[in-house]
Amino acid sequence: MPDLVFAVEGVEAVRFxxxxxxxxxxxxxxxxxxxxxxxxxxxxxxxxxxxRRRYGAADRERLRDLFGEPERWGQTLRPLLWTHASVxxxxxxxxxxxxxxxxxxxxxxxxxxxxxxxxxxxxIPLSLMFSGMVFYTxxxxxxxxxxxxxxxxxxxxxxxxxxxxxxxxYYPNSAWLCLRRDIFERLxxxxxxxxxxxxxxxxxxxxxxxxxxxxx
Numbered sequence: 001m002p003d004l005v006f007a008v009e010g011v012e013a014v015r016f017x018x019x020x021x022x023x024x025x026x027x028x029x030x031x032x033x034x035x036x037x038x039x040x041x042x043x044x045x046x047x048x049x050x051x052r053r054r055y056g057a058a059d060r061e062r063l064r065d066l067f068g069e070p071e072r073w074g075q076t077l078r079p080l081l082w083t084h085a086s087v088x089x090x091x092x093x094x095x096x097x098x099x100x101x102x103x104x105x106x107x108x109x110x111x112x113x114x115x116x117x118x119x120x121x122x123x124i125p126l127s128l129m130f131s132g133m134v135f136y137t138x139x140x141x142x143x144x145x146x147x148x149x150x151x152x153x154x155x156x157x158x159x160x161x162x163x164x165x166x167x168x169x170y171y172p173n174s175a176w177l178c179l180r181r182d183i184f185e186r187l188x189x190x191x192x193x194x195x196x197x198x199x200x201x202x203x204x205x206x207x208x209x210x211x212x213x214x215x216x
Contacts, residue, residue, distance in 0.1 A: 001146050002134045003031040004040070008156035009097070013166035020104040020170045022162070024128075026087075029095040037096075038135040038143065040089035044100060045129045048080040048115060049155075052125035062118035066111060079127065082112040086132075106167060106176040116163050123157035130154075 007027045014021040030037060055063065060070045067076040085102045107113055116124070130152040138144040179187070191202040 001144075002035060002037060002136050004130075004134065004148060004152065005029045005031065006128070006130055006152060006154045008128065008154060011156070011158060011162055013162060013169055014101065015169060020106065020166050022102045022104060022166060024100040024102060024156070025097060026100045027095060027097050028089060028092075030093075033094040036091070036093050036137040037089075038091050038137065040132060040134050040148075042087050042089060042100075042130060042132040042148070044085045044087075045131075046082045046085065046102065047127045047129070048082050048112060049125040049127050050080055050115070051077040053119075053122060056120065059119050062120075063115065066114045066118065080111055080115060082126070104163075104166065106171055107178055108175070109178055116160075119160050121160050123159055124163070126156045126158055128154050128156060 005028070007029075008024050009027050010025040012023055012025075014023050028040065050067075055070075060073075064070075067073055083102060083104075085100055087098060087100050089096060089098050105113055108117070129150070130148055131150055132148045134146050134148060136144055136146065187202065190196075190206075191199070194205070196202045196205060
């Protein structure tokens with residue numbers, strides 16, 4: 001029965017996709033190098049191991065919305081679910097390298113997005129946990145099916161620069177914010193009543209009074 005080992009060899013932003021996308025270069029090796037693998041239907045859960053990196057002062061300030069005051073981070077820094085991804089791997093013997101495409105979002109209602117945006121530089125420690133099915137040729141020559149054990153996983157450190165490069169490709173000098181519909185309608189009416197030409201100007205008109213207040 002196949003015994004697959006997984007390793008991530010690199011990652012890059014995918015250009016010209018319909019939505020932000022990262023391609024992880026995934027190396028799959030079978031412990032029995034002579035066994036013929038027909039297909040692997042692979043699923044992957046990716047978690048951010050938040051406690052496995054250091055955070056500067058700017059990081060701590062930007063991540064307060066996610067983890068609270070830095071004094072409490074000993075309790076609040078926990079593995080953070082990022083996303084799920086899947087790929088169908090074609091026939092191979094021994095080992096194969098495939099692209100694991102991971103869709104990304106700039107929705108700031110998502111905890112992982114807040115985390116990626118909150119760290120300035122360095123690397124983001126990830127844990128990739130695999131499951132799925134392997135179709136292979138058994139000793140009798142017949143096609144057989146076996147599950148991938150849930151203990152199959154690997155770690156990878158995603159450079160923050162790759163994430164930022166990807167978002168700059170798809171959202172140059174911009175960010176995406178999802179609002180509840182009734183809030184959007186109120187904001188839209190505010191914009192129309194005052195004849196404000198752009199959404200940036202609308203938000204600025206709301207922020208300026210707050211910024212003008214000097215704390216005593």
